[in-house]
Amino acid sequence: MTTALTEHAGVRTPLIGGPMYPCSNPELVAAVSDAGGLGVVQPVTLTYVFGHDYREGLRLIRTMTDAPIGMNALIEGSSETYRKRMEAWIDIALEEGVRFFITSLGKPDWVVERVSRVGGVVYHDVTERKWAEKARDSGVHGLIAVNSRAGGHAGPQDARALLDDVGHLGLPVVCAGGVSTPAGFVEMLNAGYQGVQMGTRFIATEECRASEPYKRAIVRSDEDDIVLTERLTGVPVAVINTPYVQRLGLRAGPIARRMLRGRKTKHLMRSLYTLRSAWTLKRTALDDAGSTEYWQAGKSVADIHEVVPAGDVVRGCAEAWAGEP
DSSP, rough: OOHHHHHHHHHOEEEEOOOOTTTTOOHHHHHHHTTTTEEEOOOHEEEEOOOOOHHHHHHHHHHHSSSSSEEEOOOSSSHHHHHHHHHHHHHHHHTTOOOOOEEESSSSSSHOOOOOTTTTTTEEEEEHHHHHHHHHHHTTSSEEEEETTOBOOOOOOOOOHHHHHHSSSSSEEEESOOOOOOHHHHHHHHTTEEEEEHHHHHHHHSSOSOOOOHHHHHHHOOOGGEEEEETTTOEEEEEEEHHHHHHHSOOHHHHHHHHHTTTTTTTHHHHHHHHHHHHHHHHHHOOTTTSSSSOOOOOOGOOOOOOOOOHHHHHHHHHHHHHHH
């Protein structure tokens, strides 16, 4: 049983362990891939959060699995320095044998050109048709359709509406958001998706180095506990509605909103938000004291009731899929 995703990624099960800042530690990436899915490296997490030299971090993952892994490239940078850093990370990944890339934000044409030279594949994150069409025109090989139940920057549409919106562009589409169980995984494949990307489910795993308070919060939360806050990045981000979030509020301040609307000031404001949110999320996600409860998660928390090995998540989905008539 294969899909376009299993063929593009060279994996047994069409399941992606979504790249997460700051939760995609090397052990988690390796565990997802080793079980037959596709673990995806998030470069800033690998280097800034966990302190690895990028190349050595990739090689560390290779000591834990020889199965394919992917790389996430956030390509909308506000400076030439950031672009050059991302180019270097992509080149290193290619040199180390990575052939599957997920691009987020920006125009992915230059990534496609770089990766395609060596037979690599690029899937691009999209939330609606206009972005999917731009990605198609940039030459991407597939789409990651981020729906309204996703953690982080969720899209505006539910999974089925989004597939209807982007599923007729001649590209394979992967569902991202709202799935954390084998039954949900099979349902999305039967709906027409070529694979599923899970993020929140993999935070509540033994290999993830997120804090125990963070994992407990995921396990005890329901979908009504997920809210959208503008306080992290200036645009809505899905987080668990903790007392800390309630005290802080969900709306960006009036000055920030004004700057984010301005043509000349929005990039500056986004850069400031990025720096602040990077520090905040790193500190809170890994803090076992749970002193600041700022935790990203999607509505799939409703079906997560325990912390399990990452491999069990992948194998459970594979078994459910294989059991389909």
